[in-house]
Amino acid sequence: MTKLLGGVEAGGTKFVCAVGTGPSDIHETRFATTSPEETLQRVLAFFSPYKPELAALGIGAFGPLDLRQESPTYGFITSTPKPGWQNTDIAGVIARELQVPVALDTDVNAAALAEGRWGAARGLSDYLYITVGTGIGGGIVSGGRLVHGLVHPELGHCLLPKHPDDTFAGSCPYHGDRCFEGLASGPALAARWGCDPAALPADHHAWDIQAFYMGVAIANCVCTLSPQRVILGGGVMAQSQMLGKVQTATAGYLNGYVRHPAIEENIESYIVLPALGSQAGVAGALALAGQKIEEV
Amino acid sequence: MTKLLGGVEAGGTKFVCAVGTGPSDIHETRFATTSPEETLQRVLAFFSPYKPELAALGIGAFGPLDLRQESPTYGFITSTPKPGWQNTDIAGVIARELQVPVALDTDVNAAALAEGRWGAARGLSDYLYITVGTGIGGGIVSGGRLVHGLVHPELGHCLLPKHPDDTFAGSCPYHGDRCFEGLASGPALAARWGCDPAALPADHHAWDIQAFYMGVAIANCVCTLSPQRVILGGGVMAQSQMLGKVQTATAGYLNGYVRHPAIEENIESYIVLPALGSQAGVAGALALAGQKIEEV
Numbered sequence: 266m267t268k269l270l271g272g273v274e275a276g277g278t279k280f281v282c283a284v285g286t287g288p289s290d291i292h293e294t295r296f297a298t299t300s301p302e303e304t305l306q307r308v309l310a311f312f313s314p315y316k317p318e319l320a321a322l323g324i325g326a327f328g329p330l331d332l333r334q335e336s337p338t339y340g341f342i343t344s345t346p347k348p349g350w351q352n353t354d355i356a357g358v359i360a361r362e363l364q365v366p367v368a369l370d371t372d373v374n375a376a377a378l379a380e381g382r383w384g385a386a387r388g389l390s391d392y393l394y395i396t397v398g399t400g401i402g403g404g405i406v407s408g409g410r411l412v413h414g415l416v417h418p419e420l421g422h423c424l425l426p427k428h429p430d431d432t433f434a435g436s437c438p439y440h441g442d443r444c445f446e447g448l449a450s451g452p453a454l455a456a457r458w459g460c461d462p463a464a465l466p467a468d469h470h471a472w473d474i475q476a477f478y479m480g481v482a483i484a485n486c487v488c489t490l491s492p493q494r495v496i497l498g499g500g501v502m503a504q505s506q507m508l509g510k511v512q513t514a515t516a517g518y519l520n521g522y523v524r525h526p527a528i529e530e531n532i533e534s535y536i537v538l539p540a541l542g543s544q545a546g547v548a549g550a551l552a553l554a555g556q557k558i559e560e561v
Numbered sequence: 562m563t564k565l566l567g568g569v570e571a572g573g574t575k576f577v578c579a580v581g582t583g584p585s586d587i588h589e590t591r592f593a594t595t596s597p598e599e600t601l602q603r604v605l606a607f608f609s610p611y612k613p614e615l616a617a618l619g620i621g622a623f624g625p626l627d628l629r630q631e632s633p634t635y636g637f638i639t640s641t642p643k644p645g646w647q648n649t650d651i652a653g654v655i656a657r658e659l660q661v662p663v664a665l666d667t668d669v670n671a672a673a674l675a676e677g678r679w680g681a682a683r684g685l686s687d688y689l690y691i692t693v694g695t696g697i698g699g700g701i702v703s704g705g706r707l708v709h710g711l712v713h714p715e716l717g718h719c720l721l722p723k724h725p726d727d728t729f730a731g732s733c734p735y736h737g738d739r740c741f742e743g744l745a746s747g748p749a750l751a752a753r754w755g756c757d758p759a760a761l762p763a764d765h766h767a768w769d770i771q772a773f774y775m776g777v778a779i780a781n782c783v784c785t786l787s788p789q790r791v792i793l794g795g796g797v798m799a800q801s802q803m804l805g806k807v808q809t810a811t812a813g814y815l816n817g818y819v820r821h822p823a824i825e826e827n828i829e830s831y832i833v834l835p836a837l838g839s840q841a842g843v844a845g846a847l848a849l850a851g852q853k854i855e856e857v
């Protein structure tokens with residue numbers, strides 16, 4: 266008997282709710298993220314007709330999240346800057362109302378899982394998914410398992426050297442112009458150049474500076490984690506010149522120190538775009554639900 | 562029947578050879594690292610009397626190392642800057658001459674393993690061992706397993722922002738003043754201040770700059786890996802004022818973003834010194850040998 270799985274991609278700008286088994290067998294609905302009450306009400310409304318058949322539900326959510334099973338606020342979105350969403354119990358509400366086992370992880374961990382299962386990291390044990398959009402985040406798989414540790418990775422808040430031409434004050438409320446997200450997220454680009462980043466021409470100097478930050482951050486991930494592949498997603502990667510610039514920048518900053526043909530000869534298949542595109546988030550939520558069933 | 566285990570700590574300045582089962586049951590010899598031929602000859606001479614009883618031998622070596630089982634140069638020290646040691650087959654020579662199963666890993670991975678088994682990271686699944694000495698390296702355990710990935714981590718070559726007061730040109734042959742090792746290793750300190758770093762007084766500004774680099778690097782590891790604890794070893798940590806300075810700096814750079822009592826309230830037990838001290842390397846080599854026996 267195939268069991269019905271549910272998935273929720275809980276993003277800062279939109280939510281996607283789905284039932285299915287993977288990216289090629291899915292029924293989904295998307296709506297804008299409003300208040301927690303209203304948004305969670307819409308999630309429950311989507312799933313309630315499936316309640317009798319639903320075997321498990323996975324949630325890939327924006328964070329930071331409390332993922333410590335033993336914590337009284339397990340399953341909560343915690344210190345997010347998103348207005349109204351601080352200390353929101355997301356996993357608990359859904360589990361109680363739908364009476365179903367719920368697996369919660371970060372949106373980027375969910376996307377990383379989906380790319381490993383169905384996308385650009387199939388068959389790999391060590392890889393990294395980075396999204397550069399409204400925020401910057403990373404999902405890391407090491408030895409075949411998602412990295413969690415004490416809390417969960419917050420790759421967007423790694424501290425980076427500043428590009429010599431860059432006088433922007435930064436957009437991170439915690440780290441100003443010191444961290445990756447404060448320097449290179451979509452909102453950072455918008456604030457630095459005073460326009461929608463989608464409107465900046467492909468040959469604008471903005472993209473050299475952007476490639477510097479992304480290249481340094483990826484080089485640091487290579488030195489820290491030694492991934493077999495790096496997948497780059499998020500709205501900013503819609504700039505089609507970026508992938509090549511980032512590949513060149515990363516190889517340049519590593520400067521021959523990490524000797525491996527994957528980096529020295531095949532950087533085009535080492536740093537790649539997601540294969541699942543915008544489907545990765547919700548497919549990853551289904552993959553989380555699938556893992557949950559195997560556990561229980 | 563207890564089997565005899567062998568361990569080799571293969572360092573850039575000294576080698577330690579040992580037989581035993583762990584840090585409290587060990588017989589060891591140390592000698593200076595000279596040419597590969599002479600040094601490996603001394604290793605073989607130490608172990609040959611034990612050859613009939615030796616069940617496995619672990620090596621924790623300076624690198625970079627080729628750890629890909631399928632590679633023709635598996636078990637080699639590869640692109641090291643150490644004169645004479647480029648492309649040295651270390652694991653193969655020892656395995657052939659002693660006719661014993663050999664496990665090779667980086668010196669820092671060995672030390673991390675030892676601290677997890679007998680030292681400052683007992684019972685933890687996710688932690689990090691960083692050594693700041695002649696070089697800078699990191700051994701990472703995630704989900705109970707050493708991180709290997711494509712090659713192995715090279716934490717010392719992460720790119721860092723430069724301290725505003727620092728005009729030093731850096732000592733890394735690959736990255737100059739851009740990377741952690743080029744800015745904060747023992748030799749970098751010696752070159753920046755023109756003296757043996759052990760001779761710099763505890764209140765010298767050198768240690769504020771050093772704490773800046775170490776604090777930023779550790780904050781980045783926290784954002785990337787989310788470890789449950791960070792262990793700091795190596796010659797530079799003999800400066801007893803450094804631990805407190807680094808704890809304060811790391812917490813300052815994270816600036817409240819990563820919310821967890823381990824970081825917000827107990828930084829003194831989050832960033833710690835090794836429990837095994839100078840024993841970690843050779844004990845880790847024995848631990849590698851122990852793992853090898855379980856495999857074969």
Ligand SMILES: Nc1ncnc2c1ncn2[C@@H]1O[C@H](COP(=O)(O)OP(=O)(O)O)[C@@H](O)[C@H]1O
Binds near residue numbers: 499501
């Ligand atoms: N073509 C583009 N060029 C540059 N930036 C873009 C482009 N399209 C979207 N963005 C930026 O990406 C961000 C949205 O990222 P996205 O990954 O789509 O969503 P989110 O991070 O909110 O899930 C916005 O800040 C937007 O300005």
Ligand SMILES: Nc1ncnc2c1ncn2[C@@H]1O[C@H](COP(=O)(O)OP(=O)(O)O)[C@@H](O)[C@H]1O
Binds near residue numbers: 692746751758
């Ligand atoms: N008390 C000290 N203060 C500062 N630096 C020191 C001190 N003792 C040793 N060092 C530095 O540490 C480095 C040696 O590191 P160590 O970890 O002992 O060896 P290695 O890295 O070669 O295995 C040297 O560069 C030395 O200058």
Ligand SMILES: [Zn+2]
Binds near residue numbers: 438440444
């Ligand atoms: Zn930040």
Ligand SMILES: [Zn+2]
Binds near residue numbers: 733737740
């Ligand atoms: Zn370097």
